[in-house]
Structure formats: structure tokens, C-alpha cells
Amino acid sequence: MSSGTIEIYHPRNVSNLNLWEIGDLKLKVYGLVAADKEVDGSMVTLPQSFVRRDVRCKSHFILEPTLGNP
Numbered sequence: 001m002s003s004g005t006i007e008i009y010h011p012r013n014v015s016n017l018n019l020w021e022i023g024d025l026k027l028k029v030y031g032l033v034a035a036d037k038e039v040d041g042s043m044v045t046l047p048q049s050f051v052r053r054d055v056r057c058k059s060h061f062i063l064e065p066t067l068g069n070p
Helices: 039-058
Strands: 012-020 023-032
Touching: 012 039, 023 039
Parallel strands: none
Antiparallel strands: 012 023
């Protein structure tokens, strides 16, 4: 964490990072981008790997709804 000056709020550009299809999920992903910055491949790959791992882990614990259960 930097102890430098805090940037004053201003509107950010939004970058569409496309549709991620992970397991049975379809996620529309966007990135908020600071002025004069761009989202590069590594900024997408790392969070996408976290989501893929998390979905794989949790998919083992999801129960399918059955008749008679509220």
C-alpha cells in the first residue's frame, strides 16, 4: 500500500472484458480504468484464474433442488 497522495474522485473509463463462461456460469466482466491506463492480459488472467478455481471448488457443494424441498 502506498502512503502517497490520494487521488480525488473523477469518473473512470469502463473496459468491457467480455463474457467469461466458467462452469455453468456466464459472467459479463468489466474493468474500471484509471486515467491514461488500460487493462492488459495479466490483469484479466489472474482474476479469471481465481474465479475458475473458486467455481470448481464450490461446484462440488452445490445441491440440485429436488421436488418436495422448499
